[in-house]
Every structure is written in structure tokens, then in C-alpha cells.
Amino acid sequence: MRLTNQVRIETDEEILDKLGYATNKLWNTANYLTRQKYEKDKTFLWYFDYCKQLKNNFWYKQLPSQTAQAILQKLDGSYRSWLKLRKSNEKAHIPGFRKKNSIFIIPVKYQQLQYIKEDSLLRMPLSKRFREENKIQNKFLFLKLLFPLKWNGKIKYVELFKRNNKWLASITVEITEPKRTESSKSMSIDLGIKNLATCFTPGKSIIYKGSEVLAVQRYFNKEIAKTDKTLSTQEKDRSKKLTILHSKKKKQTKHAIHSLSKSIIAFAKENNIGKILLGDIRNIRKDKHFNKNSSQKLHSWLFGQLTQQLEYKAELAGIQILKVSERGTSRTCSGCGIIRKANRKYRGLYVCNNCNLKINADINGAINIYKMYQGINEPVVAAMAQPVVVQLWNKHNWMRQNSSKGRNLAL
Numbered sequence: 001m002r003l004t005n006q007v008r009i010e011t012d013e014e015i016l017d018k019l020g021y022a023t024n025k026l027w028n029t030a031n032y033l034t035r036q037k038y039e040k041d042k043t044f045l046w047y048f049d050y051c052k053q054l055k056n057n058f059w060y061k062q063l064p065s066q067t068a069q070a071i072l073q074k075l076d077g078s079y080r081s082w083l084k085l086r087k088s089n090e091k092a093h094i095p096g097f098r099k100k101n102s103i104f105i106i107p108v109k110y111q112q113l114q115y116i117k118e119d120s121l122l123r124m125p126l127s128k129r130f131r132e133e134n135k136i137q138n139k140f141l142f143l144k145l146l147f148p149l150k151w152n153g154k155i156k157y158v159e160l161f162k163r164n165n166k167w168l169a170s171i172t173v174e175i176t177e178p179k180r181t182e183s184s185k186s187m188s189i190d191l192g193i194k195n196l197a198t199c200f201t202p203g204k205s206i207i208y209k210g211s212e213v214l215a216v217q218r219y220f221n222k223e224i225a226k227t228d229k230t231l232s233t234q235e236k237d238r239s240k241k242l243t244i245l246h247s248k249k250k251k252q253t254k255h256a257i258h259s260l261s262k263s264i265i266a267f268a269k270e271n272n273i274g275k276i277l278l279g280d281i282r283n284i285r286k287d288k289h290f291n292k293n294s295s296q297k298l299h300s301w302l303f304g305q306l307t308q309q310l311e312y313k314a315e316l317a318g319i320q321i322l323k324v325s326e327r328g329t330s331r332t333c334s335g336c337g338i339i340r341k342a343n344r345k346y347r348g349l350y351v352c353n354n355c356n357l358k359i360n361a362d363i364n365g366a367i368n369i370y371k372m373y374q375g376i377n378e379p380v381v382a383a384m385a386q387p388v389v390v391q392l393w394n395k396h397n398w399m400r401q402n403s404s405k406g407r408n409l410a411l
């Protein structure tokens with residue numbers, strides 16, 4: 001699997017600025033040529049045409065050849081996807097020109113690079129022409145990575161880009177697939193809003209409550225509204241206070257979601273789980289708590305992030321993860337299998353009129369997901385979900401809830 005690191009770099013910024021400028025110029029030159037060709041005879045130029053026509057071009061020569069090629073490949077790809085898109089969407093935008101103030105992105109192929117791990121250095125070549133013109137002796141440019149890579153593996157692709165006046169490297173590495181655990185044990189996860197995640201494996205359940213994470217959201221929403229009220233329209237655009245509040249809100253939510261996915265995978269490892277059955281998030285829209293809240297966008301974002309993180313963290317832990325449909329799992333009784341519309345009766349409690357089962361509604365859902373994908377028809381008794389551990393977010397960590405409330409099935 002491939003994972004991408006983003007790291008600040010320290011280097012001769014003047015050189016990178018010049019190279020960045022050249023990448024934009026080369027892109028625009030090639031783009032101009034293909035547009036002209038199109039006007040003339042309604043056909044486009046492609047990668048090999050670009051290379052042929054531009055190999056002696058000034059901007060091409062400024063760049064290391066593989067970087068120049070990578071830019072032309074990218075333009076080729078942009079035209080191909082645009083033509084494809086245009087079939088279904090007339091308004092699709094033709095690949096544009098890079099403007100004076102557009103950000104610099106310098107692609108660097110791994111064949112050009114050397115990674116000197118001990119010194120956290122990346123070494124990339126400079127073109128002969130560029131060195132001559134700028135009177136640079138060294139054949140190479142060294143990029144010092146200011147932070148250790150989060151993901152280590154074989155480097156496959158690097159892009160250097162400038163954001164907020166700082167140069168960064170986006171480094172994609174290939175990680176050897178971790179060995180799959182051989183355990184045949186499964187765990188199911190039901191995602192929701194009241195309880196963000198409810199995990200079930202026979203003999204144990206764990207519930208991650210959403211209330212504290214949503215409280216963080218509510219707190220910041222209130223502060224943002226308060227600040228917003230006091231500002232005039234012009235002030236809003238450049239209010240630092242608003243920007244800070246928004247970024248704090250995002251940062252704290254992200255932190256909670258990262259800790260959550262980490263904790264779930266740790267729980268799975270502790271219990272020797274080989275396969276995770278993850279309920280599909282599309283079902284969350286039907287959650288009655290969903291519509292009450294106006295921040296649907298936030299919830300979609302939050303569950304998108306959580307799903308993504310669970311997927312790669314499971315894979316890194318050697319656990320197989322399957323996204324599964326939750327259809328009907330919240331209405332079905334995990335005890336007797338009867339499907340009823342109005343079975344969810346008390347706050348968060350599922351009560352079955354047929355077999356008198358009383359169980360936390362989300363655990364009921366998680367058990368049903370488990371049963372559905374294990375091909376189990378016989379009832380899973382509620383006792384199999386015991387003991388139930390409840391986790392609360394305390395703004396730093398997910399912590400076990402220590403109160404008698406934990407024994408209440410409704411939770």
C-alpha cells in the first residue's frame with residue numbers, strides 16, 4: 001500500500017522558486033501548443049508530441065529532465081480526464097493555464113532521487129543548463145527534511161510545493177503489506193452519532209460515546225457565532241479570531257477522531273481480531289439524531305475521516321477490513337431476528353416485543369452486522385455482548401467511563 005508524508009523542508013529556496021517558476025512556464029507552453037493544434041485541426045497533442053516539440057525548449061532545459069517529463073505527463077493526463085468528463089458534463093473545464101500567483105508544484109520521480117536517511121536528506125539533480133545559467137557548482141540540490149517521516153518505505157514519488165511561503169515535500173512511499181493475522185475472529189462496528197462507534201465481538205463490546213465530541217463542536221459553533229455577530233461584513237473577511245476558532249474546532253475534532261480509530265484498532269488487536277466488519281456510513285443519514293442537527297456536512301466529513309483512518313490503520317495492523325451494508329440492522333432484533341419498525345423504544349434501548357430482549361440499540365445493530373456477515377441464523381444472546389466498556393472523550397484521550405451508569409444497558 002502507498003502512503004503519503006508531508007514534511008517541511010529546508011533548502012536553497014531561491015533555487016526551488018526558480019524551478020517552480022519553470023514548471024509553470026513549461027506547463028503553459030505545452031498547454032498553449034495543444035490548444036493551438038486543437039484550433040487548427042480539432043486534434044490534441046499528447047505526451048510524446050510534447051516531448052518531441054519541447055525537448056530543446058528553454059523551460060524544459062531548466063528542469064531536470066525527469067521533472068520536465070513528469071509535468072508533460074501530468075498535462076497529458078489532465079487532457080485525457082477532461083475529454084472523458086466532457087462526455088457527461090459539457091461544462092467541464094479544459095485544463096487551464098497556471099497564473100502568475102498559482103502555487104509552484106515540482107514533481108520529482110524516484111529515479112532522480114536519493115534519500116540519505118541518516119541525515120534526513122533528499123538529493124535531487126539540477127539540469128546542466130540551469131547550473132550554467134545560475135553559476136551553481138554542485139550537480140545536486142539537497143533538501144533537508146525538518147521532521148522524521150511518519151511512513152517509511154520505498155519512495156515512489158515526490159512533489160515539492162510552496163504553501164504559505166514555505167516549501168514542503170509530499171513524499172509517497174510504498175509500504176510492504178503487513179502480514180495478515182491468521183485469526184478467524186471477527187469484530188463488527190456500528191457507526192452512529194449518539195454513539196460514534198459501537199464494536200462487538202462475542203464476549204465483549206465497546207461503545208465510544210459521541211456526546212463529548214459534539215460538545216466540542218457546539219462550544220466552537222457558539223463562540224464563532226458570538227464573534228461573528230460583533231463583526232461588520234468587512235471585518236469578517238480578515239478576522240484572525242474567526243480563523244483561529246475555525247481551525248481550533250477542526251484540529252480538536254481531528255484529534256478525537258484519530259484517537260478513536262487508534263483505540264478501536266488497539267481493541268481489535270487485544271482481542272486477536274482478524275477481520276473487521278465496518279457498517280457503511282450511508283446508513284447514518286437515517287439516524288434520528290442526524291436530521292435534528294443542522295451540521296450534516298460535519299457528520300459526513302467526520303465519518304468519512306473515521307472510515308478512511310480505520311481502513312488504513314487496520315491494514316497496517318494486518319487486519320482485514322470490510323465495508324458492509326447495515327441495511328435493516330437497526331430494526332432487526334438480534335435475539336429472535338424479527339424485524340419491526342418501532343422496536344427502538346426507550347432512549348437508546350432496543351426492546352423486542354417478541355422475545356422480550358432489552359439491549360442497547362447500537363449494540364443490537366453491531367450484533368446484527370456481525371451475524372449477517374458470519375452467516376449466523378441462530379440468536380446471539382445479549383449476554384454475549386457483555387461486558388460492555390464505555391469510552392468517553394475527555395478532550396485528550398478516550399477514557400473508560402467509571403460509573404454505575406456503565407451497567408445500564410441503555411447507556
Ligand SMILES: [Zn+2]
Nearest residue numbers: 333336352355
Ligand atoms: Zn426479539
